Amino acid sequence: MKWLFRNAEKLEKPDLPFLFDSFWENNFVWRNFAAMINFERFVLDNGLRVIVHEDKSTPMAVLDVMYDVGSRDEEPHKTGFAHLFEHLMFGGSVNIESFDEPLQMAGGENNAYTTNDLTNYYLQIPAENLETGFWLESDRMLALGFSENSLDVQRKVVLEEFKEHYISKPYGDVWHKLRELAYKEHPYKWMTIGKELSHVENAQLQDVKDFFAKHYTPSNAILTVAGNVTLAQVKELAEKWFGDIPAGEKYIRDIPQEPAQTEPHFLEVKAAVPLDALYKCWHISTRLDKRYYVADMITEILGGGTSSRLFQNLVKEQQLFSSIHCAHLGSIDAGLLYIEGKLVKGVSIEDGEKGVMAELEKIKSEKIAENELQKIKNKTESLLAFEDISLMNRANSLANYELLGDADLMNKELSIYQSVTSDDIFEECNRIFVDNNCSTLYYRSEAL
Amino acid sequence: MPDRKIAPPIKDAVDFNIRLKPCTRFDLSNGAPVYYINDGAEEVAALDFVFKAGNCYENKNGVATSANYLIKNGTSKKNSFEITEYFEYYGAYLNRTCYNETATITLHCLSKHLEQLLPVIRELITEAIFPQNELEIFQQNSIQRLSVNLLKSDFVANRLIDQYLYGAEHPYGRVSNKEDIENINREDLQNFYKQFYLNASCTIFSAGKLPGDFETLLEKYFGDLNLNETLPEVVFKREMASQKKYRVSNDENGVQAAIRIARPFPNRHHPDFKKAGILNTLFGGYFGSRLMSNIREEKGYTYGISSYLQNHIGETSWMITTEAGKDVAEATIEEVQNEMKLLREELVDDEELLLVKNYMMGLNLGYVDGPFHVISRWKSLVLNGLDENYFYDSLNVIKTITAEELQALSNKYLSPEDFFELVVI
Numbered sequence: 001m002k003w004l005f006r007n008a009e010k011l012e013k014p015d016l017p018f019l020f021d022s023f024w025e026n027n028f029v030w031r032n033f034a035a036m037i038n039f040e041r042f043v044l045d046n047g048l049r050v051i052v053h054e055d056k057s058t059p060m061a062v063l064d065v066m067y068d069v070g071s072r073d074e075e076p077h078k079t080g081f082a083h084l085f086e087h088l089m090f091g092g093s094v095n096i097e098s099f100d101e102p103l104q105m106a107g108g109e110n111n112a113y114t115t116n117d118l119t120n121y122y123l124q125i126p127a128e129n130l131e132t133g134f135w136l137e138s139d140r141m142l143a144l145g146f147s148e149n150s151l152d153v154q155r156k157v158v159l160e161e162f163k164e165h166y167i168s169k170p171y172g173d174v175w176h177k178l179r180e181l182a183y184k185e186h187p188y189k190w191m192t193i194g195k196e197l198s199h200v201e202n203a204q205l206q207d208v209k210d211f212f213a214k215h216y217t218p219s220n221a222i223l224t225v226a227g228n229v230t231l232a233q234v235k236e237l238a239e240k241w242f243g244d245i246p247a248g249e250k251y252i253r254d255i256p257q258e259p260a261q262t263e264p265h266f267l268e269v270k271a272a273v274p275l276d277a278l279y280k281c282w283h284i285s286t287r288l289d290k291r292y293y294v295a296d297m298i299t300e301i302l303g304g305g306t307s308s309r310l311f312q313n314l315v316k317e318q319q320l321f322s323s324i325h326c327a328h329l330g331s332i333d334a335g336l337l338y339i340e341g342k343l344v345k346g347v348s349i350e351d352g353e354k355g356v357m358a359e360l361e362k363i364k365s366e367k368i369a370e371n372e373l374q375k376i377k378n379k380t381e382s383l384l385a386f387e388d389i390s391l392m393n394r395a396n397s398l399a400n401y402e403l404l405g406d407a408d409l410m411n412k413e414l415s416i417y418q419s420v421t422s423d424d425i426f427e428e429c430n431r432i433f434v435d436n437n438c439s440t441l442y443y444r445s446e447a448l
Numbered sequence: 449m450p451d452r453k454i455a456p457p458i459k460d461a462v463d464f465n466i467r468l469k470p471c472t473r474f475d476l477s478n479g480a481p482v483y484y485i486n487d488g489a490e491e492v493a494a495l496d497f498v499f500k501a502g503n504c505y506e507n508k509n510g511v512a513t514s515a516n517y518l519i520k521n522g523t524s525k526k527n528s529f530e531i532t533e534y535f536e537y538y539g540a541y542l543n544r545t546c547y548n549e550t551a552t553i554t555l556h557c558l559s560k561h562l563e564q565l566l567p568v569i570r571e572l573i574t575e576a577i578f579p580q581n582e583l584e585i586f587q588q589n590s591i592q593r594l595s596v597n598l599l600k601s602d603f604v605a606n607r608l609i610d611q612y613l614y615g616a617e618h619p620y621g622r623v624s625n626k627e628d629i630e631n632i633n634r635e636d637l638q639n640f641y642k643q644f645y646l647n648a649s650c651t652i653f654s655a656g657k658l659p660g661d662f663e664t665l666l667e668k669y670f671g672d673l674n675l676n677e678t679l680p681e682v683v684f685k686r687e688m689a690s691q692k693k694y695r696v697s698n699d700e701n702g703v704q705a706a707i708r709i710a711r712p713f714p715n716r717h718h719p720d721f722k723k724a725g726i727l728n729t730l731f732g733g734y735f736g737s738r739l740m741s742n743i744r745e746e747k748g749y750t751y752g753i754s755s756y757l758q759n760h761i762g763e764t765s766w767m768i769t770t771e772a773g774k775d776v777a778e779a780t781i782e783e784v785q786n787e788m789k790l791l792r793e794e795l796v797d798d799e800e801l802l803l804v805k806n807y808m809m810g811l812n813l814g815y816v817d818g819p820f821h822v823i824s825r826w827k828s829l830v831l832n833g834l835d836e837n838y839f840y841d842s843l844n845v846i847k848t849i850t851a852e853e854l855q856a857l858s859n860k861y862l863s864p865e866d867f868f869e870l871v872v873i
Contacts, residue, residue, distance in 0.1 A: 003735055003740075003751070003752055057489065057818075058817050058818065059813055059817060060813065060814055060817055094452075095452035095453050096452070096453075096455075100735055100736050101736060101803065102455050104734070104735075104736050104803050104804075104806065104807040104810075105458065105802070105803045105806050105807070106458040106461070106806065106810070107458075107461030107464075107806045107807060107809055107810020107811075107813065108807075108810055109734075109735075109807070109810065109811060109814075124814060125810065126459070126461055126464065126810050126813050128458075128459045129458045129459060129461075131456035132455065132456055132458055134456075135450075135452070135455060135456050138452075139452050142452070152748070153744075153745060153746065153747070153748040154748070155748070156747075156748025156749070156773075157744055157745075157748050157750070157751055158751075159773075160704070160748070160749070160750050160751040160771070160772070160773055161751040163703045163704050163773070164704060164751050164771050167703050167704075168600070168601065168699075168702065168703060168704045168771070169600060170596050170599045170600065171596075240450055241450060244449055272599075272701075273596065273599070274592070274595040274596055274599065275592055275595065275596060304536075305532065305536045306532045306536075307529060307532040307533040307536045312529055315585070315589070316528070316529070316585060319585060319588070322588065322589040322592040322593070323589065323592075323593070342592065342596075344588065344589075344592070345592065371537070374537070375533075375536055375537045375539075378537060378538060378539035379536060379539040380539070381539055381558070382492070382538075382539030382540065382541075382556075382557065382558050383539070385490045385491060385492045385558060386490070386492055386556060388490055389488070389489075389490055389492065389818065389820060391817075
């Protein structure tokens with residue numbers, strides 16, 4: 001992520017399970033399943049896909065450029081590069097010295113983030129000044145400034161980001177270990193921030209240039225414009241600013257997919273933390289498979305909210321854990337469903353794990369009741385309605401779905417969730433929660 | 449082909465005419481005020497019950513927070529699970545948050561479910577029983593969470609700097625330790641509940657697509673409760689530490705330093721407050737700020753550095769905060785001081801000043817976009833004892849402030865000797 005401000009004057013946001021708090025843990029993609037969102041779509045000659053979502057109720061406009069490149073596209077000895085590159089995108093482009101200053105002068109604000117799958121740049125600006133956004137984003141798609149100084153500084157900044165989120169934090173290295181444990185082939189085995197500090201430290205300007213030429217082409221990008229704009233206006237501006245960018249060579253992704261796991265994986269570590277913790281994860285399906293939605297609902301049944309099974313039974317009733325969560329990575333290629341819990345002092349990890357396994361046995365042997373299924377569907381409906389309030393979220397979702405293949409998926413997902421039956425959930429639980437599909441990490445507290 | 453060297457023309461955001469949409473105010477028959485905005489494209493609603501039941505009303509550490517947190521963990525009719533299951537079945541989110549002056553119960557739900565959910569909220573604020581086992585689980589888990597947080601240098605730094613700024617007895621400076629959490633008992637919670645929820649001073653805020661009979665509904669479920677009581681004034685004396693500089697070791701293997709540099713500052717009612725908001729933005733309040741440009745974008749000492757005025761109703765503080773590399777911690781502090789010096793000694797040039805003004809106006813345009821943003825503007829005004837004039841005056845100050853005024857303000861407030869300085873590694 002480009003930056004994050006701790007500012008007490010920040011707007012109050014509804015305390016829903018939104019992105020930011022857990023961003024650095026998993027880089028998970030927005031879980032936007034959406035109500036009807038109108039949009040138009042067209043493609044420029046150079047292959048740039050453009051999506052327009054008009055909303056006349058706001059004085060603002062959002063311009064979102066999503067590149068189909070994430071840390072899964074990195075080489076194993078140059079990890080962390082997609083994210084470092086994201087930082088360099090703010091170091092000036094071929095014709096414009098500074099990205100941020102002209103945008104701020106036009107009353108705009110921006111940020112960016114990188115996940116294992118994609119890199120997204122988004123800005124918000126008073127609609128009257130929309131063209132400034134086009135000017136800035138198109139110039140850096142055309143070519144970067146490639147300054148040695150910017151690379152020097154951003155390397156340091158990213159190293160501090162690495163330290164702040166993965167070294168200084170207790171349990172900060174968990175996902176590095178867990179990904180390596182679960183993935184043996186697929187590049188999801190490293191985190192977006194990078195496998196180790198040295199990969200970022202060793203990045204050279206030539207790497208930056210190569211990465212740009214390979215991935216930052218119009219045909220590898222999606223431009224989404226939302227807010228108080230018109231289709232005609234966006235067509236004209238897109239053609240004017242992006243139309244003459246050379247198409248470049250189309251990047252064809254060819255990365256190793258993870259073979260089916262054939263035996264349980266296990267790792268035990270000791271660290272200077274006050275509490276023992278248990279982490280378990282299982283492989284699930286790819287993003288576009290219907291089974292993905294079923295897995296998503298399984299995480300809700302097990303770990304969504306304080307009425308969920310794991311929380312109610314293991315935190316409240318048996319008091320094995322002081323906190324427990326169940327979620328999934330939300331990745332495009334086959335992802336992971338995981339359970340993580342901190343043990344109550346005095347309870348062994350082994351006993352905690354037995355409690356978790358008993359819950360999994362239950363969901364594998366008894367179909368869930370209709371009202372529990374209905375609860376999950378109601379929560380889904382409500383979540384999507386709240387997420388669609390924000391213009392930025394809407395633009396981001398449209399881009400996300402277009403990257404998956406079709407922006408209109410945004411309008412179809414609710415019905416997919418609604419079509420899931422208790423039989424689907426039963427079958428999927430029996431497919432996922434199998435020992436040979438599981439990786440387990442015991443994170444033991446070393447005497448402090 | 450466009451000339452890419454030339455920026456497209458812009459409309460200066462300072463020329464925007466930003467309006468704060470009005471909100472409807474009505475009083476329940478018990479006198480409790482309700483502020484709401486019925487608007488929005490999605491079929492959703494948010495409802496916020498703001499009680500004067502924050503930390504400053506407790507006479508024992510942690511009681512206000514615990515009472516607020518456990519208010520949904522059991523009533524005389526339903527146990528904790530039944531309550532949470534009820535809300536979650538409707539896909540509703542019920543949150544509680546305890547601040548210094550206020551404690552809130554917040555509902556987010558689909559508009560069509562409001563009528564089913566309101567009676568249970570009534571139940572929470574009239575019949576909570578604080579079961580002993582719920583309290584014990586809460587204590588156990590809070591203590592465990594605290595033990596993890598105390599390993600984080602940023603968490604420790606935040607606690608310490610507030611103690612220096614306000615004193616350990618002041619609600620803004622008070623922190624809970626393990627013993628405080630252990631010492632809370634059921635009777636404390638019941639007494640606090642009786643004093644500040646059963647006989648409450650409560651203000652209600654709501655936004656979204658609300659049902660036509662919204663006012664009738666609220667009156668039906670809340671109009672007969674004691675929600676408009678006059679509570680005794682609580683006055684706290686700020687007792688700042690006499691020592692100004694601190695270096696604290698929290699983790700011998702730490703690779704980063706949590707740095708906090710802060711000074712006291714008056715609250716929103718002081719004539720300098722609005723101007724200071726602009727000086728703060730320029731100094732450390734946005735990505736392009738002086739602190740970010742120098743310490744991150746030029747030197748690469750940190751992932752982020754920011755300054756802000758703490759969001760308190762009473763007398764507040766001006767804070768600079770960052771996590772920087774351990775080896776460059778002292779250099780970072782020096783650069784912060786250099787940036788203060790520059791602001792004291794040199795006038796901000798016209799272009800930077802216009803940029804900050806445009807940036808802030810653009811942000812404000814976004815802040816008043818949509819019913820949920822608008823209601824939170826109103827909430828902030830109401831809870832601080834202000835009205836829409838304050839909002840418009842703030843915009844006007846952004847539009848008209850001069851470089852000379854900013855320099856004068858810097859000389860008044862940005863002198864390193866007035867600041868506490870803390871490094872936790």
